[in-house]
Amino acid sequence: MEVQLGDIVAALGGDLIGSAALPLLGLASLQSAEAHHLGFVTGAKHRAAMRASRAGALIVPPDLAEEAATQAALIVTPNPYLYYARLSQWWLAKVRAGRGSGGIHATACVHPTAQLAANVSIGPFAVIEADAVLEAGAQLGPHTVVGRAAHIGAQARIAGQVWIGEGCELGARCIVHAGTVIGADGFGFAPEQGAWAKIEQLGRVRIGDDVEIGANCTIDRGALDDTVIEDGVKLDNLIHIAHNVHIGAHTAMAGCAAVAGSTRIGKHCTIGGDAKIIGHLTLVDSVHISACSVVTRSITKPGTYTGIFPLDDNAAWEKNAASLRQLYKLRERVRALEKNNPKSDV
CATH class of the missing domain: 2.160.10.10 (Hexapeptide repeat proteins)
Structure with missing residues (x-):
């Protein structure tokens, strides 16, 4: 299934940077994406993967928009992960709509x-x-x-x-x-x-x-x-x-x-x-x-x-839990004290 980037923004919102007519064939991870794929970046911790990605379009937060715009078309949104979740639902619904109803199988x-x-x-x-x-x-x-x-x-x-x-x-x-x-x-x-x-x-x-x-x-x-x-x-x-x-x-x-x-x-x-x-x-x-x-x-x-x-x-x-890790050493210290001071209250 092919959609245009602008169709996604029209359905789900976000700020579009780049060509609305960009054709996309699917969603993909940053590592596997190609020019006809859309990927997403949740934050700065994925900056290196974003730079290395070959995705034709990216969903990014506002603080990465300027940097990401040099390599791909963008959908800019405050919560890219949530946007991706909504997009996955939208995309699958379109795929299933094309299949039609299976009806009632003859063996049911x-x-x-x-x-x-x-x-x-x-x-x-x-x-x-x-x-x-x-x-x-x-x-x-x-x-x-x-x-x-x-x-x-x-x-x-x-x-x-x-x-x-x-x-x-x-x-x-x-x-x-x-x-x-x-x-x-x-x-x-x-x-x-x-x-x-x-x-x-x-x-x-x-x-x-x-x-x-x-x-x-x-x-x-x-x-x-x-x-x-x-x-x-x-x-x-x-x-x-x-x-x-x-x-x-x-x-x-x-x-x-x-x-x-x-x-x-x-x-x-x-x-x-x-x-x-x-x-x-x-x-x-x-x-x-x-x-x-x-x-x-x-x-x-x-x-x-x-x-x-x-x-x-x-x-x-x-x-x-931190104290528990020291329990054996503490036990050995107590045993040593008891051995050296058999009449003590230790």
Whole structure:
């Protein structure tokens, strides 16, 4: 697909320096870009890469505009990274618009009571069970299953081999990547004479608008109340959300994080990769958990928290970590003092 630089500025704004008629065939990194590509520079730390780049056009901040104008056409904007994000959406939407709707593949299995709105796309061997609802423009990849009475919002994009359980709901413009399971049974069992009696999971999963869920995630249905993921949440790959968890709007979680049952996470939180949150806790809004941390208590104050040993606010954790590195030397000093002064209180 070819677009002109001026088309981008007309759609997304920014100050244009150079020819509006410059033809562009794609977006590229500074290192791989050629004359028909558009790259972006977030700040002065990328100045050397910018100078070496062969990109025909660049998205740059105002403080680099004068320097960059000597080598390429420019879009000048205060936040190049955000501009690039918007541009990637705009570009992909134009590419997909050219493909048209895939319609309903001949091998798809659609129950007669399922409700399909206009312009839905259903891939090969997908299954839509009774009373399921797909709103306008929803897209399902091959081998995806939408369970009985599940609801898929308008313009949602569900990749191949996704399983969405009975009664679960996904909002508008959600994106779910391949292999994810939404609405499997939560982990609920009652002990019975040395064995386990299954507790049937009677709740659902309710997912808001503009949520993105990575590949091979599992989101369990609630035991009684629903598991809830609010608007704008972003989940990376390989994340487990247990039954009855509630995740607030615009929270983001990196890969391999896991949240145990009945935990409530506030809005605008970030959970680092491989972090673990045990069950029945509450994290208030704007809590940020560092990668590989284990959260063992509720957090009632916004801030950044770090640690695989007892959780603390980040500043205190850094001091304790520095002290921990000296612990062996301190132990040896204490042992020497005790040896030389056996009757002392040291």
